[in-house]
Amino acid sequence: MRKRFKKLRVDMKEMSKEQHSGKQMQRQVEARLRTVQEECDRLRDETDQIIRQSADTQARLALMFDILKARERGDFNKAAQLTRLLR
Incomplete structure (x- = not known):
């Protein structure tokens, strides 16, 4: 039972890290999209x-x-x- 709890804790920590990594990647993608949109607007x-x-x-x-x-x-x-119109 203790081994199962330890394994669950380890699994939960890994999932938490993956979740954090996913959120970080999402922020980076959003930043890139904003940059591309700004460039589009400028062009x-x-x-x-x-x-x-x-x-x-x-x-x-x-x-x-x-x-x-x-x-x-x-x-x-x-x-x-x-000629006056041209000026």
Whole structure:
């Protein structure tokens, strides 16, 4: 009976250690997930910023093209108006 109790105590200590180890691993995984989520959010923000900048650049290029076309046609009033818009 004493041997059984000793064995049970040893088994309980091992289970406790394993449980502690499992909780520790869970904390590490949660920390990694938070890090990955933060990186994801940062990359999403950077991507949104690049998209906005690209749209701004497209709009400016379109204005410049319209300015060139207006100058070719000799419509300098329209070219001046578009140039003010560009600024």
